[in-house]
Amino acid sequence: MLTWSASAALAVAGVLAFAAVGKLRDLDRFADAVAGYRILPDRLVPAGARAVVGAELLGAVLLVVPPTRILGSALATVLFSAFLIGMGSVLRRGMRVSCGCLQTSERVGAGSLTRTGLLLVLAVFAGFGAHVPFASVQLLGSAILAGIVFGVAALVSRLDVHPSAPVVGMRFEIGTDVSAFADGGDRVLFAYISPVCGACRVMLPEFRAVAGRVPVVLVSSGEVGEVRGYLATQGVDLPLVTGPDVFEVNGVPGPPYAVLTDASGVVLAHRGADRSEKLAALLGDVGL
Known part of the structure; x- marks a missing residue:
């Protein structure tokens, strides 16, 4: 032995x-x-x-x-x-x-x-x-x-009991009408972040830069005041949605993660977004 x-x-x-x-x-x-x-x-x-x-x-x-x-x-x-x-x-x-x-x-x-x-x-x-x-x-x-x-x-x-990934074609559940974030366009990028995620801090400037091409909404399971304070220290001012189950309800495994939907909230593409190359690939998949 x-x-x-x-x-x-x-x-x-x-x-x-x-x-x-x-x-x-x-x-x-x-x-x-x-x-x-x-x-x-x-x-x-x-x-x-x-x-x-x-x-x-x-x-x-x-x-x-x-x-x-x-x-x-x-x-x-x-x-x-x-x-x-x-x-x-x-x-x-x-x-x-x-x-x-x-x-x-x-x-x-x-x-x-x-x-x-x-x-x-x-x-x-x-x-x-x-x-x-x-x-x-x-x-x-x-x-x-x-x-x-x-x-x-x-x-x-x-x-594992946690969901592994969203499903293309599913309805994105964010607790409000997704079209409210579309700003008249046909796409919305939901970027999952967390104040305790080191890779998220690195990706915040990338998400902010993408906001010039498609509306970007940050999503976090943290308390809204805590997340807002964290974003302020990073110099990021983007729309924010928070909730205790925003990961589980949409099948998102963990931050940083990006989910692209159409203006009605249907998932078009999704991908882990811990690198700028992955975010670029996600946008490229849908011609953005």
Whole structure:
């Protein structure tokens, strides 16, 4: 059984390395994800983001070197435990934020919790057989273990009670007549944001710029005064709709997200909008 611990070490090392490289490619975006958790003070967020990436790279190296595997196991255990605590804090506070886990814009939810929990188990298991040497067959074992982790997490994510996406052709429910926002045009862009979403802060100027081409309405589940105050600090003055269920009723998984409707409120297109390229692609899909 302990021979599988070496496979576990390789699997965890591969995940840590993959995650760290993805974050290094866009460290600012990862820092925004860290800020979205609202755990660290703003001034410590850049240092915290770099510390996480450095720890992931160090953990990966320690795990693949047999004499230091036990140290790598300990470091990975601390990392995944910290990640779980952070995710749990987000969910407990009812926040919808980007996970910042891998090279995706996945929100914190049942899937990310499951994956991180299983990786924590593998990280602990990797330390039990620190004396077991690596063998080529263990590469296959690591692939099997990683496949199980990501497969189970994907299944749990699919079974999550939160809706995964709007449906083109559905009626957009915003609690008021969508035509009131159309300003005589035939399209309205609803941009989902949150004051606790780092990527949303980055995208606010993009949404404001698009308002010159199509009416833009910001949508948030936060309290209206809080959201208005947040927008004022960002220098953004766009129409705002708030409500506790604005995400669930329209099947929006999390901010930042963009939903384009016609003037009657029928969904024409939708897409996660954590990058300007994605927003441009959404508008391009409908010829805007």
